[in-house]
Amino acid sequence: MIFYSVMPMEVVFEGMDQVEKQVLRELPIGEATMVVEQTSPYEGRMVRLISPNPQDYLNPAYMPGQIIRFRPEGFGE
Numbered sequence: 001m002i003f004y005s006v007m008p009m010e011v012v013f014e015g016m017d018q019v020e021k022q023v024l025r026e027l028p029i030g031e032a033t034m035v036v037e038q039t040s041p042y043e044g045r046m047v048r049l050i051s052p053n054p055q056d057y058l059n060p061a062y063m064p065g066q067i068i069r070f071r072p073e074g075f076g077e
Helices: 054-058
Strands: 024-029 032-040 043-050 067-069
Touching (some): 032 067
Antiparallel strands (some): 024 032, 032 043, 043 067
């Protein structure tokens, strides 16, 4: 890939090596799977929906950016 810019390379790529690591979890919901970015121990922001059912993508509750609350693993077993 070729990148053309009038700005110096040091300015364009400044901070590129300092990437925050996201904690992603996959949560099953029926036949679907939600990919959630964990923001606290029991809460996260939905990043992606993986589902074989097209109607799931029209459900506003499954819209990316929604705040999802979940139970910790092993709770209630």
